[in-house]
């Protein structure tokens with residue numbers, strides 16, 4: 001009988017969640033939650049959070065409860081293991097496992113009543129996101145260490161994400177960022193329910209990941225003689241020598257930290273272009289056989305890996321083997337962008353490869369090269385993702401595309417049955433300036449204001465329902481040619497990453513620019529208290545924001 005009651009209750013919760021996620025609730029999204037939840041019902045009264053409040057959590061959700069308690073240290077919340085409790089005066093986290101099958105692991109429900117708070121989630125990820133929402137309902141000042149009683153208005157929220165890939169890319173190659181900074185970057189992104197951190201680990205200007213088989217990659221490839229700084233945007237930078245890398249232990253630390261917060265770290269080893277740091281470190285992988293230095297200049301580089309040399313293919317497989325062992329996620333990013341093919345035209349080995357493999361020319365040679373890497377990943381149970389240039393030489397089966405030169409590449413890939421992450425320069429490039437009003441830049445002239453980011457729709461209108469399933473989500477990219485300081489990196493990221501997050505999580509019908517701008521005020525107060533830099537709204541924005 002008890003069982004029967006539980007099943008009925010679960011079915012009821014499903015129905016409510018499904019309804020919440022299908023219909024557009026007319027009620028304005030008054031509470032300052034970003035991204036805006038699928039459904040919000042404001043109720044009468046309020047719950048008072050007090051010092052020493054108990055948090056009841058099932059065993060597998062104790063860790064996320066503890067992370068919540070750590071944000072509000074002053075309150076000394078007491079975590080008690082248990083499931084199904086509805087204890088007055090407490091925050092009760094309850095697991096309804098069957099929810100996972102219906103609304104996914106990331107969905108949740110929060111009921112705040114004057115007597116108690118109840119969170120219902122199918123899996124720890126859902127409980128984690130419920131707690132991010134609850135965090136935003138607490139006064140920002142409560143994160144400052146004090147423990148004054150906090151009134152939170154009674155409310156019922158049901159929520160689930162629209163897309164499964166809600167990402168940010170951090171370019172740690174052009175400038176190295178410390179492990180502590182990456183952890184802080186993760187802490188901030190999860191506040192907005194972003195769940196994918198793409199680390200651009202290698203490029204012409206620096207190799208940042210220890211590879212045991214090729215120690216020179218970090219002994220040599222991680223250091224360069226000059227670097228770009230935000231006050232001097234010349235193509236050949238005049239800033240100081242620069243370098244740094246992550247040991248494999250540090251990578252494991254980052255991956256674990258991220259995974260504890262439901263963030264998947266996607267590593268990128270950019271190939272066959274953007275590889276000069278490797279060319280400077282490892283012999284036998286270039287067409288010319290020249291001695292290279294780690295590049296200090298920016299832009300598209302004619303020096304690329306030799307696709308004709310077997311040594312190169314072996315090198316790529318060796319590197320990917322170590323990378324796969326460190327990053328457990330489904331996808332490994334293998335770049336593929338900006339590959340000038342002049343060297344290949346002149347290279348005997350590359351021409352011999354084209355002949356031997358029956359390829360039509362250098363474009364198909366890139367396709368062949370990417371397929372070697374992609375097949376190797378597939379043989380080890382992983383999937384490749386690459387920038388949209390990989391479409392040009394023929395896309396290996398199962399490859400996913402990250403569409404950066406507009407959305408057309410992504411559209412084409414989705415039409416041919418490939419999965420896609422949308423990340424067009426027009427809306428998602430966080431190195432572009434946020435207004436044309438004397439704005440610090442990431443190096444590149446274009447202006448991408450917050451409202452433009454917010455207006456981005458990742459699913460092209462040409463796709464039918466079935467094809468649109470291939471759009472996995474979207475990602476904001478922070479390239480760091482001229483971003484060397486942590487505070488500058490945060491400034492370029494926020495608030496635009498919050499707009500990316502709302503596009504990625506919320507239903508289109510729930511989104512509204514004025515409402516978002518209003519809701520973000522709470523986040524700005526929180527940023528001020530916890531010390532995250534961001535671009536503050538300016539009076540002059542009205543004329544430049546569109």
Ligand code: TNX
Pocket residue numbers: 337338387404429431444479480481
């Ligand atoms: C293009 S986006 C690049 C990067 C630069 C960026 C600057 C992409 C795949 N390649 O190498 O850093 O532009 O905005």
